[in-house]
Amino acid sequence: MTRISRRDTMRVLAAAMAAGAAGAAGLPARAAGGKITVLNWQGYGTDEAWSLEAFATATGIEVVHDYFSSEAETLTKLRTNPGAYDVVLLNSARVSTAAMEGLIVPADLATIPNAANISADLLTNPNFAIDGKGFAVPWVWGMTSIAVREGVAKPASYKDLAAPAYAGRFAMNDDAMIAVALGALTTGQDLNDPADMEAVKEALKALKPNIKLLWSSEDQWNKSFAAGEFDVSMFWSGGSVRSRRNAGLPVDFVVPAEGAVVWVDGLAVAAGAPNPEGAAAFINWMIDPKFYVEWATKVGAPASANAQALAALPADDLSAQVHKPDYMVSKNVMSAMPDERREAFNAAWEEVKAFYAE
Amino acid sequence: MPNEASPLPGPQSPGTGLHDLRGPHSPRKIPGWAATTALLLPAYAWLTLAVFLPLATMFVFSFLNKTPMGQAPVEFTLRHYRAFIDQGYLVRIAWNTLVMGFWTTLICAVLGFFAALALVRCTAGRQRETLLVLILLPFWTNGLVRVFSWTMVLRENGFLDSLWHLVGDGSISFLYSRPAIVLGLVHGYLPYMILTCYIALITIDDAVIEAAQSLGARWGTVLTRILIPLAAPGLISGAVLTFVPVIGSFMEPRILGGKVGMTLGTVIEDQFTQAFNWPLGASLSFTLLAVVLAIFATFSGVLKRGAAA
Amino acid sequence: MRLGHIFLGAVLVFLYTPILVLMAMGFNASPLYQLPFQFSTRWYGDLMGNEGLLTAGFNSIVLGVITALVATTLGTLAALALNRHSFRGRSLLQLLLLPPIAIPWLITGTAMLIFFFWTGIGRGMHALVIGHVALAVPYVVLVVGTGLKTIRTDLEEAAMSLGSTPVHAFFAVTLPLLFPSILGAALFAFAVSLDQFVVSYFLSSPGYVTLPVQIYSAIRKGFTPEINAISTLLLLGSMSVILIFARFARPQSPGASK
Numbered sequence: 001m002t003r004i005s006r007r008d009t010m011r012v013l014a015a016a017m018a019a020g021a022a023g024a025a026g027l028p029a030r031a032a033g034g035k036i037t038v039l040n041w042q043g044y045g046t047d048e049a050w051s052l053e054a055f056a057t058a059t060g061i062e063v064v065h066d067y068f069s070s071e072a073e074t075l076t077k078l079r080t081n082p083g084a085y086d087v088v089l090l091n092s093a094r095v096s097t098a099a100m101e102g103l104i105v106p107a108d109l110a111t112i113p114n115a116a117n118i119s120a121d122l123l124t125n126p127n128f129a130i131d132g133k134g135f136a137v138p139w140v141w142g143m144t145s146i147a148v149r150e151g152v153a154k155p156a157s158y159k160d161l162a163a164p165a166y167a168g169r170f171a172m173n174d175d176a177m178i179a180v181a182l183g184a185l186t187t188g189q190d191l192n193d194p195a196d197m198e199a200v201k202e203a204l205k206a207l208k209p210n211i212k213l214l215w216s217s218e219d220q221w222n223k224s225f226a227a228g229e230f231d232v233s234m235f236w237s238g239g240s241v242r243s244r245r246n247a248g249l250p251v252d253f254v255v256p257a258e259g260a261v262v263w264v265d266g267l268a269v270a271a272g273a274p275n276p277e278g279a280a281a282f283i284n285w286m287i288d289p290k291f292y293v294e295w296a297t298k299v300g301a302p303a304s305a306n307a308q309a310l311a312a313l314p315a316d317d318l319s320a321q322v323h324k325p326d327y328m329v330s331k332n333v334m335s336a337m338p339d340e341r342r343e344a345f346n347a348a349w350e351e352v353k354a355f356y357a358e
Numbered sequence: 359m360p361n362e363a364s365p366l367p368g369p370q371s372p373g374t375g376l377h378d379l380r381g382p383h384s385p386r387k388i389p390g391w392a393a394t395t396a397l398l399l400p401a402y403a404w405l406t407l408a409v410f411l412p413l414a415t416m417f418v419f420s421f422l423n424k425t426p427m428g429q430a431p432v433e434f435t436l437r438h439y440r441a442f443i444d445q446g447y448l449v450r451i452a453w454n455t456l457v458m459g460f461w462t463t464l465i466c467a468v469l470g471f472f473a474a475l476a477l478v479r480c481t482a483g484r485q486r487e488t489l490l491v492l493i494l495l496p497f498w499t500n501g502l503v504r505v506f507s508w509t510m511v512l513r514e515n516g517f518l519d520s521l522w523h524l525v526g527d528g529s530i531s532f533l534y535s536r537p538a539i540v541l542g543l544v545h546g547y548l549p550y551m552i553l554t555c556y557i558a559l560i561t562i563d564d565a566v567i568e569a570a571q572s573l574g575a576r577w578g579t580v581l582t583r584i585l586i587p588l589a590a591p592g593l594i595s596g597a598v599l600t601f602v603p604v605i606g607s608f609m610e611p612r613i614l615g616g617k618v619g620m621t622l623g624t625v626i627e628d629q630f631t632q633a634f635n636w637p638l639g640a641s642l643s644f645t646l647l648a649v650v651l652a653i654f655a656t657f658s659g660v661l662k663r664g665a666a667a
Numbered sequence: 668m669r670l671g672h673i674f675l676g677a678v679l680v681f682l683y684t685p686i687l688v689l690m691a692m693g694f695n696a697s698p699l700y701q702l703p704f705q706f707s708t709r710w711y712g713d714l715m716g717n718e719g720l721l722t723a724g725f726n727s728i729v730l731g732v733i734t735a736l737v738a739t740t741l742g743t744l745a746a747l748a749l750n751r752h753s754f755r756g757r758s759l760l761q762l763l764l765l766p767p768i769a770i771p772w773l774i775t776g777t778a779m780l781i782f783f784f785w786t787g788i789g790r791g792m793h794a795l796v797i798g799h800v801a802l803a804v805p806y807v808v809l810v811v812g813t814g815l816k817t818i819r820t821d822l823e824e825a826a827m828s829l830g831s832t833p834v835h836a837f838f839a840v841t842l843p844l845l846f847p848s849i850l851g852a853a854l855f856a857f858a859v860s861l862d863q864f865v866v867s868y869f870l871s872s873p874g875y876v877t878l879p880v881q882i883y884s885a886i887r888k889g890f891t892p893e894i895n896a897i898s899t900l901l902l903l904g905s906m907s908v909i910l911i912f913a914r915f916a917r918p919q920s921p922g923a924s925k
Contacts, residue, residue, distance in 0.1 A: 037873055042884045042885055043885075064873055065873065066872075069631065069868070070631040070632060072633070075427070075634070079427050080781065080784040081784075100429065101429050102429075175632065176628070177632075208617075211616075211617045212617070213534055213616040214612075214616065214619075216612065219885070219890060220613070220886075222699055223506075223509075223700055226697075226699040227513055227514075227515070227701065227702075228514070229513065229514070247698065249699075339424055339430075342633065342634070343635055346628065346629075346632060346633035350445070350448075350625055353617075353620050354447035354448075354450065354451055354620055356617040356618070356620070357454070357615075357618045357619070357620040358450070390752065390754075393748075393752070394748045394752045396744075397744045397747050397748035398744070398748045398760065400740075400741045401742060401804050402745065402763075404741060404797075404800060404801055404804065405763070405767065405801050407797065407801075408798055408800070408801030409766065409767045409775060409801045409802070410763070411782055412778035412779045412783075413766060413770060413774075413775065415778055415781060416774060416777070469678060472674055473674065473675060473678045475671070476670075476671035476672070476674050476675045477675065480671030480672055480675070481671075481672075488910065489675065489679075490851075491909050492679060492682075493678070493679070493682060494851070494854050494858070495905070496683065496685075496686050497854075497858035497861075497862070498858055498861055498902055499686065499689065499861075499898045499901070499902055500861065500862060500864065500898065501862045501864075502864060502882055503689060503882065503895070503898055504685050504689065505685075506700075507685035507689045508684075508685050510688050510692065510702075511684060511685060515702065516702070517684075517688060517702075520702075545681065545682065548681075548682065550855070552678075553810065553851050553855070554810060554813050556851075557810065557817060557848050557851065558817045560817075560847070561817040561819065591813050592813050592817070595812070595813045598765070598809065599806065602765060602769045603768055603769070606769060606770065606771040607771075608771065623771055626771055627771070630773050630774065630777055631773075636777065639773075643770050643774050644770075646769065646770075647765070647766060650769045651762065654765075
């Protein structure tokens with residue numbers, strides 16, 4: 001787990017308290033030049049203490065964090081706190097919504113030199129670029145696929161997850177998008193727009209005898225796996241690296257024949273950012289090979305969108321082994337979708353969960 | 359406004375108005391309505407600002423076709439209130455949720471009543487105060503952490519199994535089941551019930567019980583004819599404070615229930631955290647609120663009729 | 668009565684099972700809460716260096732005390748009116764106490780976030796106080812209301828018939844009798860605030876975090892037994908404060924010492 005030095009914490013804290021006091025006094029959250037606020041998941045790269053310390057030394061910019069606990073909440077926080085954030089993490093499926101609503105501004109790549117090493121495919125991907133303007137800078141990509149306990153037979157296909165051999169030993173990710181994607185891959189459909197939703201639901205319902213629990217956080221996954229409650233699970237690639245390296249859990253990450261569910265996370269500059277220059281500098285720092293290699297080898301990370309950074313990883317590194325470039329299949333990338341479809345995905349997953357609960 | 363419909367502790371009885379602030383003894387002649395308003399205004403003004411107006415906003419949202427936070431135009435719709443018809447499985451989930459709430463409340467009521475009775479009848483003075491504090495203190499830890507601790511007790515080869523292995527083999531683990539959810543919920547809400555029953559029972563006069571016993575009343579008769587009726591206000595408040603939040607709970611079912619941990623609370627949570635479908639989440643919540651109000655209206659009606667008979 | 672003591676003992680064992688596990692795991696070496704148990708004070712050491720968590724714990728206590736004081740005052744006043752006065756719309760006002768309890772906190776929290784944004788109240792400690800007090804008030808009204816309903820009124824009436832003003836009779840007779848209920852309500856209000864992670868999560872500003880918020884945001888990536896350590900310290904600290912308070916500042920409460 002992350003070790004935070006006291007001095008560092010105190011400094012960040014002092015800045016945070018000052019900001020909090022200013023906010024409490026009803027002043028607009030216009031910060032001085034030396035501070036940026038980042039909105040991200042907790043413990044997802046941007047808030048590593050060693051990196052923030054080095055960043056502050058290099059640029060003089062203090063980084064304050066605010067966290068969200070679901071992707072939908074990211075947008076809510078952006079909408080209800082205009083001018084509060086500088087940098088925000090957005091999943092490939094959410095960038096266009098944020099861009100259309102004017103919650104983020106196009107990234108000025110001239111101020112982010114490291115962006116030159118991001119593959120053109122990713123930079124111009126319709127998930128990140130609208131009308132040729134790149135909104136979020138692709139930061140990392142990762143996968144959701146199968147994590148298996150060492151010594152347990154590895155499934156060759158998602159269809160195998162329903163096999164009696166795994167009775168009561170499977171843990172599912174409680175996430176409608178992932179669940180529908182799993183059903184779609186199992187039945188050979190497009191994971192972003194399965195034509196036959198009934199088949200998707202049937203495939204998921206077939207897992208019922210094998211399901212032990214539905215997990216919703218990495219914390220829950222680790223504790224439950226460590227207690228030996230399940231052997232096979234849908235899990236995050238970067239999470240599996242962290243579980244093995246930091247917690248010593250005997251877990252292998254497997255991508256079956258159908259491929260993994262792939263997601264790309266980008267960093268964007270929030271509209272009305274108090275410190276856009278600081279934001280650009282921080283994004284540049286985050287996609288720098290130096291930061292990435294340290295993050296991936298010290299902590300465990302998904303794959304960097306920066307080709308140079310990924311190449312700089314030692315070949316025997318676990319993050320490098322798990323994130324084979326072959327797995328980055330564009331048709332498997334989770335993409336933006338209309339609200340109606342998202343609603344249908346959620347309704348399907350609720351129905352399947354109700355079936356599990358019977 | 360019929361008072362009979364109120365499930366909450368009301369005034370003692372219409373006849374005992376002597377203690378009313380408007381009583382003839384008041385020398386300053388504060389008008390009754392002014393005193394009442396002065397007492398009520400701070401609390402209800404605060405609630406209006408912090409809860410009623412925000413919830414009214416949510417109520418409006420529940421009639422919209424999508425969460426009105428984006429730029430897409432929103433339209434009025436009753437669709438989300440048809441969810442129980444359109445998505446039939448929700449009816450079953452709602453029923454399971456009510457059953458879960460019923461068991462939790464019943465177990466809390468039985469345990470809470472007897473614990474309060476034991477406090478009132480078997481303890482006194484400092485010992486009683488210490489016990490009361492000890493009963494309330496578990497509440498001063500975060501609920502999330504308490505529930506995680508239960509998973510460590512209940513899971514296979516957890517603390518419960520370790521104890522069991524002293525006397526037997528195998529596992530008696532029941533994590534990820536409905537009883538596990540009810541256990542976690544009972545643990546979370548029992549102190550409310552103990553406290554409200556205690557407050558009600560503490561005013562019972564020993565002389566009444568002794569008199570009844572000297573007249574030959576059996577323990578069971580004392581219980582059903584004297585103690586339970588006297589504790590009724592406490593039992594009712596306790597039931598409100600247990601049943602109402604329990605049927606909207608999502609944390610305990612999710613963590614302790616595994617794949618059977620689906621309740622209306624978790625469906626509502628999903629609409630807010632995953633689906634970004636606030637209108638559906640809100641309409642489900644307000645339907646839940648309507649069901650709660652209906653249950654308590656019926657329940658208190660039955661109580662009043664029973665008391666009148 | 669021995670039976671009563673045994674029953675109370677059993678209830679306490681039940682109530683304290685997860686609490687003892689929580690405390691024990693703060694001294695267990697495994698960051699993943701794995702058994703078998705291996706004694707370690709590592710997490711307490713880490714906690715002492717974790718200013719963020721310590722500050723959050725401190726903020727939680729301050730917020731809890733403010734919430735308890737304000738909510739108990741407002742709630743007790745409202746309970747007096749609701750239980751001792753009769754007026755039009757009383758039943759409606761009593762029913763209005765239910766929504767804050769019945770609507771899942773997630774929805775109330777989201778609603779508050781939106782509404783506070785629109786009205787310019789914003790986020791931060793002041794918003795947390797507004798939210799926490801509002802959620803605690805219904806509990807206070809119900810608990811104090813139960814006390815009022817069961818307190819004998821003839822004493823107050825007797826005092827008034829002897830020439831006492833209603834206000835004086837209230838302070839001299841009813842308030843001491845009501846004191847245990849008020850204290851219990853305050854303890855609950857404090858607990859509601861300490862437990863309130865959802866609303867806190869939405870209303871806290873980036874610089875102002877409380878313990879439940881820390882726990883809730885840490886849950887995705889994993890929280891360590893440091894959380895157990897600080898929960899244990901909070902619990903033991905409050906336990907000693909209350910017991911000392913009960914020993915030295917015990918008010919005359921005829922109801923409780925009968």
